[in-house]
Amino acid sequence: MPDGTAPLDFRVLNLARGVAGAYATRLLADLGAQCTWWRWTDPRPGDWPPSDLVYAYFEDGVELHDDRLDRDALLAALPALAPHFDLVLTDFSLPELEQDALFELLRPANPAIVVANADHFGRSGPYARWAGDELTDYALGGYWSIAGHPEREPLRVPGHQAQFHAGLQVAFASLAALRYARRTGEGQEIEVSAAEAMLGAHWSTTVAWTHEGRVFMRTGSDLYRAKDGWVHFFNVIVHQNVLVLLDRPDLAAHEDFQTILGRRDHLEEIEAIAREWCAQRPMMEIVEKGQSLRVPVVYMADAPWLLADDHLADREYFRDCRGKSMPGRPYRWTDSWSEPALPDTLARALAGDAPPPPSGERTPSASPFEGLRIIEVTNNWAGPIACRHLADLGAEVIKVELATRPATRGSHYPGLDPGKYHYNRSGYFNEMNRNKRDISLNMATDEGRQVFLDLAAKADVVIENNSARVMPNLGLAYEKLAEVNPRLVMVSISGFGATGVRRDWIAYGSNIEAASGLASTTGYPGDERPYRTGSFIADPIAGAHAAIAAVAGLERLERTGRGSHVDMALTESAMTFMVAAFAHVHDHGGSMPRLGNIEPADAPTGAYPVDGRDDWVAIAVRTDEQWRALCEVAGLDDLASLDGPARVSRREEIDGRLAAWTKPRTRFEAVRELQAVGVPAASILHNWQLHADPHFHARGSFIDIEHPDTGVYPYPGFMWRFSKTAPAVHSPAPRFAEANDYVFGELLGLDAEAIAHLYEVGATADEPAVPTPPFVVAPLTTP
Numbered sequence: 001m002p003d004g005t006a007p008l009d010f011r012v013l014n015l016a017r018g019v020a021g022a023y024a025t026r027l028l029a030d031l032g033a034q035c036t037w038w039r040w041t042d043p044r045p046g047d048w049p050p051s052d053l054v055y056a057y058f059e060d061g062v063e064l065h066d067d068r069l070d071r072d073a074l075l076a077a078l079p080a081l082a083p084h085f086d087l088v089l090t091d092f093s094l095p096e097l098e099q100d101a102l103f104e105l106l107r108p109a110n111p112a113i114v115v116a117n118a119d120h121f122g123r124s125g126p127y128a129r130w131a132g133d134e135l136t137d138y139a140l141g142g143y144w145s146i147a148g149h150p151e152r153e154p155l156r157v158p159g160h161q162a163q164f165h166a167g168l169q170v171a172f173a174s175l176a177a178l179r180y181a182r183r184t185g186e187g188q189e190i191e192v193s194a195a196e197a198m199l200g201a202h203w204s205t206t207v208a209w210t211h212e213g214r215v216f217m218r219t220g221s222d223l224y225r226a227k228d229g230w231v232h233f234f235n236v237i238v239h240q241n242v243l244v245l246l247d248r249p250d251l252a253a254h255e256d257f258q259t260i261l262g263r264r265d266h267l268e269e270i271e272a273i274a275r276e277w278c279a280q281r282p283m284m285e286i287v288e289k290g291q292s293l294r295v296p297v298v299y300m301a302d303a304p305w306l307l308a309d310d311h312l313a314d315r316e317y318f319r320d321c322r323g324k325s326m327p328g329r330p331y332r333w334t335d336s337w338s339e340p341a342l343p344d345t346l347a348r349a350l351a352g353d354a355p356p357p358p359s360g361e362r363t364p365s366a367s368p369f370e371g372l373r374i375i376e377v378t379n380n381w382a383g384p385i386a387c388r389h390l391a392d393l394g395a396e397v398i399k400v401e402l403a404t405r406p407a408t409r410g411s412h413y414p415g416l417d418p419g420k421y422h423y424n425r426s427g428y429f430n431e432m433n434r435n436k437r438d439i440s441l442n443m444a445t446d447e448g449r450q451v452f453l454d455l456a457a458k459a460d461v462v463i464e465n466n467s468a469r470v471m472p473n474l475g476l477a478y479e480k481l482a483e484v485n486p487r488l489v490m491v492s493i494s495g496f497g498a499t500g501v502r503r504d505w506i507a508y509g510s511n512i513e514a515a516s517g518l519a520s521t522t523g524y525p526g527d528e529r530p531y532r533t534g535s536f537i538a539d540p541i542a543g544a545h546a547a548i549a550a551v552a553g554l555e556r557l558e559r560t561g562r563g564s565h566v567d568m569a570l571t572e573s574a575m576t577f578m579v580a581a582f583a584h585v586h587d588h589g590g591s592m593p594r595l596g597n598i599e600p601a602d603a604p605t606g607a608y609p610v611d612g613r614d615d616w617v618a619i620a621v622r623t624d625e626q627w628r629a630l631c632e633v634a635g636l637d638d639l640a641s642l643d644g645p646a647r648v649s650r651r652e653e654i655d656g657r658l659a660a661w662t663k664p665r666t667r668f669e670a671v672r673e674l675q676a677v678g679v680p681a682a683s684i685l686h687n688w689q690l691h692a693d694p695h696f697h698a699r700g701s702f703i704d705i706e707h708p709d710t711g712v713y714p715y716p717g718f719m720w721r722f723s724k725t726a727p728a729v730h731s732p733a734p735r736f737a738e739a740n741d742y743v744f745g746e747l748l749g750l751d752a753e754a755i756a757h758l759y760e761v762g763a764t765a766d767e768p769a770v771p772t773p774p775f776v777v778a779p780l781t782t783p
Helices: 020-030 052-059 071-084 093-101 100-107 132-139 161-184 192-201 204-213 241-245 250-255 262-264 267-279 285-293 303-308 310-312 345-350 381-391 426-432 445-456 476-482 509-515 538-560 568-590 625-635 644-649 650-662 667-676 694-699 740-747 752-760
Strands: 011-013 034-039 063-066 085-089 114-119 188-191 223-226 229-233 297-299 319-321 322-324 374-378 396-401 436-440 459-466 489-494 566-569 605-609 616-620 681-682 704-705 713-717
Touching: 011 020, 011 052, 011 345, 020 034, 020 052, 020 085, 020 114, 020 161, 034 345, 052 319, 052 322, 052 568, 052 694, 063 345, 063 605, 063 625, 071 100, 071 345, 085 100, 085 161, 093 319, 100 114, 114 161, 132 161, 132 616, 132 681, 161 188, 161 192, 161 538, 161 568, 161 740, 188 192, 204 241, 204 713, 223 267, 229 285, 229 509, 229 566, 241 250, 241 267, 241 285, 250 262, 250 605, 262 267, 267 605, 297 509, 322 568, 322 694, 374 445, 381 396, 381 426, 381 436, 381 459, 381 538, 436 740, 445 476, 445 740, 445 752, 459 538, 476 489, 489 713, 509 538, 509 568, 538 566, 538 568, 566 568, 605 650, 616 667, 625 650, 625 667, 667 681
Parallel strands: 011 034, 011 085, 034 063, 085 114, 114 188, 374 396, 374 459, 396 436, 459 489, 489 566
Antiparallel strands: 223 229, 229 297, 319 322, 605 616, 616 681, 704 713
16 A cells, blocks of 8 residues: 655756756656746757657646746746745756856755756857757767668667756756755755766777777667567577577587687677578567577567557556556656645745745765665666766765676776786776775575675665566565665666566666667668667666665655665666657557658758768757758758758758768868857767767866776766765775675674685685686777
8 A cells, every 4th residue: 555655755846948857857756756847938949859748748747837938037036936946957058057047046045955957068168059959969979870780871769868868867966966955955056968968878888999999880780580570689699598599409519609709709600590580480489488598588669569568567667648658657666655746836936835944954964875875786787877876976885796797897808908807807897886895795605695684784775786586586585685674775677677477587788778669769761670779778777767766765764764675677767768659659650660860840950971981970950040050051052941841841852962061071070160150060979989079078078097907097977067066986996805804894793704704605705706708809890
């Protein structure tokens, strides 16, 4: 039964005009915050997908106030409203922020207020005054260049993905600042750049270049055709059982195919076998047989398929919006709460009601999560990036690793050389795990399990990212942990969630792009083949959602005295970024067509070639004014009188002529000329270009971190900027098991004899029990 207590009770005023602010509001409202959306002005061109149902999705459970004002009237009204709200969300550009310092305007009326702003490029750096757009943000973020066919233009994922990423980061950063303000009484400003939000959503894209000199290029689609759809394997050579699945026991038994390196030498042969075998079988037959063999293979779903899916129905995932099913929450609390009444905060404030009194006693604090202890039991990187977000803002994170399967320590070595301490030299691991401690613990042993229970008793949060059966099989399900610590917040991340018919399935980030429907929206017009992003974008989406869930659980703990268990499915988390695709089903029937880089309502929009090896620029024209400016610069004066519908009808002609103008120019020249006249344009950056980008360099978007086993390398920095509690790097990624003595001895109080016993029974180790990888003699050119 619901207990009536939602995790959040903050009061939020959304003044943002675009998707980023709306999605941040949606996330906070779903957790109980009293959210108000004041639509004080019309959206800017290109800010929204063209569907009223998208608006309905963001309006659900939110107080709406439609009162159009000019900026001066809005700013005049806000100081009187500030005491009624804890958080104000905006998306003002740099010139607007310079003209009106909103935080300084509101702080005298409410010293604890938090103001969070999401814009395209941030308020500093050479692009701060540029004309921005969803396309420019996605271009600079590094994902666009790696998706698609190597002989065609790169592909972006439609549906305002950069804005969703920015909104996700705004929601997390806002919760951190609100938690700090509630403790100290001190508010602050937060800045999130959509381009940097995309930049921070990479796994090893950048470390592949800095550590190995590896250039990521497009490799085409990695989905396999079935008789009635498409399937996706997470790297077809990783699991030996894939040969059993493909009815090739002869190869499975052959010595050349016994190791992943051996199978890599036969990659083309295995791929050819898989293509032929899959084409002869139904999609779900392939997937169900593969999953029974623990092979990570999944179906490719689209929005209509997902709406009819029994697994999602069993988990009651979808929400009702005007009688239509739309994406639900990205997480499930195992104990529910009553939905709060529709808020009326703004209405009461405008009516002259007195604001609520300031909350509670004040406690000095250096950072939002100072004093929190988080235990991380994760694989890959949804869980690690969730915990890194929390560690960057002050939490103590203790990472638990298994000596026989150290997490993500086996790739991207400096100079392609694993070296003596290869397990401490992985660029992938070192990128994801700064600011953490590390222990080795085998929880399958009685002694290791007891140590974990003792550690959980001293923790605030456990975040685990495994298949749903792992922790219960170890005897460490939430119910067991709650016996030793009833106040514990636990966030469990798995591919398909802890309930439903697919709870035991295994999947990785690339699988999730197919199973969640993201891949179904991405492809070239007239080409039936779907494409993924070229990376693993579902992981950072789930990771940030998990960090939000952890903070929300802590807020609920303070209000109720009880811990929480949060069940997260990577598929459901990614589906929240599919709002436009689900709206399309209801608005038009059928799956959203794959349109490449086209924005259906605007032209020209897309990727245009420039001089250089596979170099491209993104251009987005949304208004007649922008179009006339482009025509003047690009010599298209004869077309300058075309309005929006006319441009859309002549898209192919316009694209051809515009490409003829961009092609002789470098990306720097084309972008400079267009931005000089106010046309949104940006380079579609490759992985090796991200570090050299002048804007990211000026803003310090990469941080040099010194590690004792690698030296100094740059890594992606922070996706948010706080005016008072700036995130910081206090320590590099930990060496394997380097915190054993601290955790076992100092924290848990075990004596030397007890610690020695843990080593004797295999409950811990100082080094991983994995062989040194072979030296890689040449850089690879594919991800």
